[in-house]
Amino acid sequence: MVRDILSRASAMLKNSDTPLLDARILLAKAMGKSDAALIFNEPSEKELKVFYSYIEKRKSGIPVAYILGEKEFMGLTFKLNQDTLIPRPDTECLVEKVIEKNSFDSPKIIDLCTGSGCIGISLAVFIKNATCDLTDISVGAMEMAKKNTELNGVQCRTKVFKKDILTEEIEKGYDIIVSNPPYIESDIVPTLDVSEFEPLRALDGGSDGLSFYKVIAKKAYAALDEGGMLALEIGYNQGESVRNLLNDFSEVQIFKDYGDNDRVIIAIK
Ligand code: GLN
Numbered sequence: 001m002v003r004d005i006l007s008r009a010s011a012m013l014k015n016s017d018t019p020l021l022d023a024r025i026l027l028a029k030a031m032g033k034s035d036a037a038l039i040f041n042e043p044s045e046k047e048l049k050v051f052y053s054y055i056e057k058r059k060s061g062i063p064v065a066y067i068l069g070e071k072e073f074m075g076l077t078f079k080l081n082q083d084t085l086i087p088r089p090d091t092e093c094l095v096e097k098v099i100e101k102n103s104f105d106s107p108k109i110i111d112l113c114t115g116s117g118c119i120g121i122s123l124a125v126f127i128k129n130a131t132c133d134l135t136d137i138s139v140g141a142m143e144m145a146k147k148n149t150e151l152n153g154v155q156c157r158t159k160v161f162k163k164d165i166l167t168e169e170i171e172k173g174y175d176i177i178v179s180n181p182p183y184i185e186s187d188i189v190p191t192l193d194v195s196e197f198e199p200l201r202a203l204d205g206g207s208d209g210l211s212f213y214k215v216i217a218k219k220a221y222a223a224l225d226e227g228g229m230l231a232l233e234i235g236y237n238q239g240e241s242v243r244n245l246l247n248d249f250s251e252v253q254i255f256k257d258y259g260d261n262d263r264v265i266i267a268i269k
Contacts, residue, residue, distance in 0.1 A: 093258065
């Protein structure tokens with residue numbers, strides 16, 4: 001029975017904080033069913049084999065999102081590969097703030113370090129007339145972002161291209177510049193659980209964690225017109241350091257995430 005399969009499998013996932021939930025999600029995936037439909041179905045032998053191969057992967061620590069190759073964000077589905085960070089619920093706060101603060105009818109947006117494209121694509125989905133350029137240094141991430149524009153039906157209003165923000169400028173003409181850049185201090189990165197499976201260059205923000213913010217603050221100010229918005233995700237302890245980098249902007253506000261940590265900074269030129 002499904003219940004027995006799940007309880008046996010979740011007992012195998014000793015290192016997971018959410019063993020039963022993980023087992024349910026992976027069984028549903030192996031059976032090609034929704035989580036809710038699990039109890040009305042029995043897995044075939046073939047499906048069970050696939051399920052146990054997923055459980056083995058999860059046992060070795062691979063996050064569920066990488067095993068499935070996808071993650072939900074803003075109620076949308078994003079495909080992932082080893083070159084993309086797993087979209088985080090806290091990043092939804094950034095997207096929600098940009099939607100709330102947007103005052104343009106048809107904003108021209110650029111998402112820097114787009115990864116899976118989760119931020120820029122969500123903005124294109126929820127701001128009806130927005131156009132969004134999705135940029136990343138990683139070709140593997142760009143491929144995923146492109147796929148995700150199609151999956152979410154915004155390929156007509158989005159463009160994916162390569163940009164190394166540390167060495168290249170931002171073209172003028174954008175109303176909103178948004179980014180969740182790498183922001184972990186280099187020394188801290190190897191101590192994090194996530195560093196074993198997630199792409200290091202999506203996490204490593206240089207020795208003080210601020211390398212990307214320093215560059216983006218300058219380039220975004222130069223590129224934006226008056227009234228333009230720069231919106232960034234930040235680490236829980238980076239609010240004041242990043243605010244100091246945004247002195248040229250006329251208005252700067254910091255917002256908290258679901259865990260009550262500083263997570264989003266919005267600057268208006
Ligand atoms: N923009 C992507 C995300 O928020 C990737 C961020 C990154 O690679 N630092 O998930």
